[in-house]
Amino acid sequence: MPRFLLRFFPVLLLLALAAFPGRATHIVGGELDLQYQSGSTYRINLNLYFDAVYGNPGALDSDLSVGIFEKGTDRRMQNLNLPLVANTSVVYSDIACTLPILSTRRIQYSSLITLPADKYTNPTGYYAAVERCCRNNSIRNIRNPGDAGQTYYLEFPAVVRNGQPFINSTPRIFPPLSDYACRGELFYYDFGGQDVDGDSLVYELSTPLNGHSNTTLPKPVQAEPQPYSPIQWIPGLHVLNQIPGTPALSVNRFSGRLEVRPSNLGLHVFGIKCSEYRKGVKISEVRRDFQLQVIDCPRNIKPKVNVYMPGTNRPYQPEKDVLQMAPGNRCFKLRFTDPDPTSRLTLSMRPVNFTTPLPTFSLSQGMVRTAGAPDTLISEMCFSKCLDTKGKVYLLDVIVADNGCSLPKRDTVRVAFTSVPDPNSPPVVTTTAGPTLPLNVRIGDLVTFQVLGQDPDSDNVALEMTGKGFTPGSVGATMVQNSTGPQVRGTFSWRVPCPPTDKFLYEFEFTAAATPCDERQVSAPVVVPIQINYANTPPILTASDAAPVIRHRMGEPYTLTLEGLDADNDALVLSATANGIDLAEAGMRFTARNGPGKATATFEWDPSCTVAQREITEVTFLLQESTCRPVPVTQKMRFEVVRPQAPNFMPANIFTPNNDQLNDFFELPTLPPDFCDSRLANIKIFSRWGNLVYQTTNRTFKWDGGGLPAGVYFLLIEYTDKSFKGTVTIAP
Structure with missing residues (x-):
């Protein structure tokens, strides 16, 4: 109105x-x-x-x-x-x-x-x-x-x-x-x-x-x-x-x-x-x-909308014509008007038997029959290139409404149409890697190249990267897409690490993906193989003594020199460990001089009771190299303390303290020697009634009988870990 x-x-x-x-x-x-x-x-x-x-x-x-x-x-x-x-x-x-x-x-x-x-x-x-x-x-x-x-x-x-x-x-x-x-x-x-x-x-x-x-x-x-x-x-x-x-x-x-x-x-x-x-x-x-x-409202004449066949001036005839939407022919013309003066007209649409996608208007509203305004408005309705009716006839109500009161007057044309989507080609991906493949690299090298994606239909492209048998992120490889649109560029970057497995050939696969009309299309993949060139000669460890078991007496120090050599000039480190005991506690000292391609060391041992009391003291000498796939070299040696030889302990058990210079004293020259925890503690002599008549801790003692009467006396020899019993007789 x-x-x-x-x-x-x-x-x-x-x-x-x-x-x-x-x-x-x-x-x-x-x-x-x-x-x-x-x-x-x-x-x-x-x-x-x-x-x-x-x-x-x-x-x-x-x-x-x-x-x-x-x-x-x-x-x-x-x-x-x-x-x-x-x-x-x-x-x-x-x-x-x-x-x-x-x-x-x-x-x-x-x-x-x-x-x-x-x-x-x-x-x-x-x-x-x-x-x-x-x-x-x-x-x-x-x-x-x-x-x-x-x-x-x-x-x-x-x-x-x-x-x-x-x-x-x-x-x-x-x-x-x-x-x-x-x-x-x-x-x-x-x-x-x-x-x-x-x-x-x-x-x-x-x-x-x-x-x-x-x-x-x-x-x-x-x-x-x-x-x-x-x-x-x-x-x-x-x-x-x-x-x-x-x-x-x-x-x-x-x-x-x-x-x-x-x-x-x-x-x-x-x-x-x-x-x-x-x-x-x-x-x-x-x-x-x-x-x-x-x-009662003033008379309001409803507006009018006309639809024209695509590319022609022939009016569309409802219930007779079916619009054929195809590539290059997806728009049709609308003319809408109102005989009432000063009318504001609005175009809208209502799908009847489908939902989306809906077409668009080039002009959706305007004034008619007023100063400076046309009597007829013209709009173009265009369908999406993605619309696919799959052979069915879709119905769409095209509606023009005026601004009459209390409610707008409307005119509706029901348009029947079919549509097939535009043909679409998949995107293409290329890289600047090469021209010779695989790329040969060494550990620590930085590998970079560009990945290029392009879509022939101007669809937006996304670059993607995968690995054959591995995840690129797990080895530190990245690809950053630097632009958006139908032509995109990405940067591949990889600081070559030491491989976590025995795999040294890595195949990176690149694709470009587009989603025209919500249907994902992926390019043919481009594979860039990267070969890690790596070789390693194991180091060699030598020692000045090749004996597997080292036996020394107390007080007899031992010295061993070691040398490690590496043909690849990798940094070498020599170390030593003893089984179940600290080196210093075992009386051992290890001094290493490490360096690239060569390492030397001196091992010293002062035999001690600590080692003597252990069943086995084994020292492992380890030579390690700093490289991707290190091969450790070891040498093991056993260390034992030699116990002193003790004479047969058969003490004399009779003496004659009569000052004739023959067998006047009782002494024990063949006592077992002291060794670590086995040491002489006491020598005691008792009468037959159990009275202590003599005692000493001196292994070189000489007992003259102390003026005791002739007879048999009892002997007790005590060590820290054992004891001996016997008799001694004072003869007249």
């Missing part, structure tokens, strides 16, 4: 409404919903819609009461006070169509409510109700509207089912309606709802509820249980003919879309019921009570 005609709307509407009673009006409609929070806590919301122009300010309650009842028995479970929490404007679909005599506000009341699992268990469910009077007294399709109340009603299930928690939030119907309808013009509006649980929603018309409130008691202290009396339709109207027209008011069962071409002027009330289903079972119900204003 042309915008300049809007200035006549207040006059037209005042004339249209002049016959309405002058009594105050206020409540436009409303609905309840119940939303799960956590545990046993829910939030119950009441949305009231209020006539902000003619409404009675006294109807803006600061709170309202909601009653909760058990279905089947109508037993009151609880009452809950709902405080006012929000007061906002309901916005027109097109703000340019706003009229000063029509303004709706959304008044929200809300509170948390507890539904204990041990209380709300009735399998028939529960319902909530709020009662409030009164309706707008200018409503034309019901009897006595100014005396009619409103009951806002919802049903919800038990919070326990089959012994398990049953969590549910009721649907939330949206959005509220602020628009008006024009008599004789098609009016449509989306009353579809949302459900956070993903349950199925079904819509149907319902008769609004009156209930128990009235002009005498407009705001009951509490809601009463069912039954709630319905409003009374005027003669000729009923639930399926709430707003008369051609067609009368209807609602799409699954989308919630309202549609009516009203035939009567004035304000009309209507009701919508939304039922919620889970697994085919109804679990809740919410109702919206609302009203629609029908007025």
